[in-house]
Amino acid sequence: MEEINKTNYYNKDINVDISEITDGIYRIAGFSNEFGITFNQFLVNDEKPMLIHTGPIGMYERIKEKVKELIPLQKLAYVSFLHFESDEWGGMAFLESASAKLVCSDLSSKLNIMGWYNVPVDHISVWDNDILKTGKRQFKFIMTPHVHHWDSMMIYEENTKSLFTSDLFIQPGNNKPVLSEDLTESMINLYKGAGIFASEKPVRITTLRLENLLPNMVYPMHGSCIEKSLFSNYTKAIMKNDFAYSGILLGQKLGNTIS
Template sequence: MPEVSKNINPSKIDVSLSEINDGIYRICGFDDTYGITFNQLLIDDEKPILIHTGPVGMYEKIEAKVKEVIGLEKLIYVAFLHFESDEWGGMEFLNSPGARLVCSDLSSKLNLTGWNNVPLDHISFWDNEKLNIGKATLRFIMTPHVHHWDSMMIFEENSKSLFTSDLFIQPGFNKPVISEDLSDSMIALYQAVGIFASEKPVRITSKRLEKLKPKMIYPMHGSCIDGSIFSNYVDSIMKNDFAYSGKLLGQNMEYEVA
């Protein structure tokens, strides 16, 4: 696992593009400091949407890949699923003519107000609200305290695509889509990195997502997961402990006050 003192250098990360499903593209860069990929997802529909922007230093490379699919002037929505730098450090996408920010109602209330230079012009959604972008209909699912308390996920109802942000992530640089069960390495990553304070909200959310019967799962880190193997990942969340227990980014934390 990485040391806390090391920072990634996003501008050094190579970025690749692959079409995962009809009109759904994964823009992926592997960072060897943290040993994980950073994935942005582009849905090319009548009103195209980019889900996650990547951290700030990756912007130019991600922009180049978006432009291989659509002109930036065609980008209508830019979504982030919780307020963190890898999810939307590349705010420059909001300079695209016509691009509008999409987030959860909690992100709007908690994180997009009270700052300088944070765009107030955005659309926010509550649980089960929908946004039609052409063939695709996005359903927004509130997932509070699954990593951050403003977290949400997106389910695209036509293709049954599930965008889970930092849930169901795996380490390493594998092929774009996997049918393999890498849930052991997912759990080991969560135990070492400490991104969940408690298992309970993660388990409630995972069971809820399983009921949607997604055909493809698009985590922000790691490979896309074929729906045929998804239940293994949910089972692993249900039966293993993985919440924070004194390790952050692979390092033990000291609790004693000097």
């Protein structure tokens, strides 16, 4: 048993950098020594800019400063999280900006947003294949249940063919904003050691669907962005390797493992 005295939010001291990945799509990322991964947020600039993930609350101030380098905060129109988890949207304070509206999956809305104390209630709830236009961008929402969480979704920006996959295709380490090497082995080992997927099946169903979109760039929440020339390495690795939970959670072994 461990008594936790929450005097410090995690990731509070992480430095955050911005890089433009594709025309007007920015990666705002910081590397956590504690977890050995980066935490990436994406600002998609447009007439109505969208921030995809907010980072955990400890990173909020630093991420906010970077967003302000790109746009005035009051211009932020949408804040989207892809499943209900603190690194996805611990920075919900972005919604204090008067114009910003939360966008989340129908299940995130029904299971979480509507039922918690003091969580913003006004939001846009989306379902599979719903489209949101923000100016020259067009976002399609893809429901991806049980790819890590019940309420998970992903986002595809159709004009630039940009695919935001949250915790799918993530890699450990602090590498360049866009990958030029194959880190699929590290990805599989990370999944095995973290235990974030209950089973391979829903992840593979989603992977096949994403592959058919033929994205130009993939934007995972941890690690580097993946160019289209390397993307098939990642989809193949998911299809042919086992990576589901096997009794290890964030590197710690449980006594009663699944056989």
